Amino acid sequence: MGTNETQTRTRSYYDQVQLLIQQSENQAAWTSILSNLFHMDNPFPNEQLFNEQCQVYYGKYQMENVAWTISLVLMSWVLRNFQRKMEDGHCHNTIHPHGETLPRNCDIGRQFHREMLKGILQSYRDIVALFDTPQTPTTTPNTVN
């Protein structure tokens, strides 16, 4: 499977996940979202989930894939949450010059949430960078005695 095809599949999956996130207007909705995630398919074709030689198979609903889906939802939720607050100029200080309802349009709040978003994005990039150049162990295989 080519890189473009993988990106297309993952992007399509991400869009499905976004539909679930849109239901998360309150905390009670998270229970329903997490329940739905446990029953959600993943974008990987079966041949990518199975290694015949090692007899290893990561079924679409096994913990590894469920954990990946949930991590995608949580990452996306927090990024979109801070992005929205940055765009709205989110602020609780009523003596700051801004509107009474959304968007508040507080410049200080906007800048604060821009920095929050930047920091969180960087934390994800830092984690991903740890895996950009995977190290191959040089140990010898275990032998059966």
Ligand SMILES: [Zn+2]
């Ligand atoms: Zn403010």
